[in-house]
Amino acid sequence: MPSNQIIKNKKAYYQHLAEASQYSLNITNWIIFFCHLILSVQLDTKDLVQFTLKKARFWTQYSDLLSPRQTKVIKRLFEAGKEGFVGGISAKKYMIIADCSKATATRDLALLVELGCLYQLEGGGRNTRYDLAI
Structure with missing residues (x-):
C-alpha cells in the first residue's frame, strides 16, 4: 500500500x-x-x-439466497473494489457477465433489489443501473 x-x-x-x-x-x-x-x-x-467487513457481512447475509448466476455477478461487482463498478450494473452488463437472456437479467436484478443486495441508481427504463447495497 x-x-x-x-x-x-x-x-x-x-x-x-x-x-x-x-x-x-x-x-x-x-x-x-x-x-x-x-x-x-x-x-x-x-x-x-471497512469494505472487506461489509463484503463479509453481505456474503453471510445473502449467500444462501442467491442463485449461482446471481452469485457470479455479485462477485464481479465486488471485484471492482471499494470504488465500485463504473456506472453501476445494467441489464446489458448483467447479461454479459451471467451469460443469460435480457428477461433473466431483468428478473434477477429485480430480485436482487427486492432482497436488498442492490439498489437502483438514478435513471430508469433502458438505462436503469444498480449498485451494491453495502
Whole structure:
C-alpha cells in the first residue's frame, strides 16, 4: 500500500526527496510530506478494511439466497473494489457477465433489489443501473 501512494504522488515525492537531499539540514518539508503520505495510506487502509467487513457481512447475509448466476455477478461487482463498478450494473452488463437472456437479467436484478443486495441508481427504463447495497 505505501508504494501505491508513492506511485500516485510520484512527482511530489521525488520533489520533496530532492529538496531534503540538498546541503541543508532542514528536512521539515520532507517530514511533513511523508507524514501526510503515511496518513493517506492509513485512511486508504481503513477504507479497505471497512469494505472487506461489509463484503463479509453481505456474503453471510445473502449467500444462501442467491442463485449461482446471481452469485457470479455479485462477485464481479465486488471485484471492482471499494470504488465500485463504473456506472453501476445494467441489464446489458448483467447479461454479459451471467451469460443469460435480457428477461433473466431483468428478473434477477429485480430480485436482487427486492432482497436488498442492490439498489437502483438514478435513471430508469433502458438505462436503469444498480449498485451494491453495502
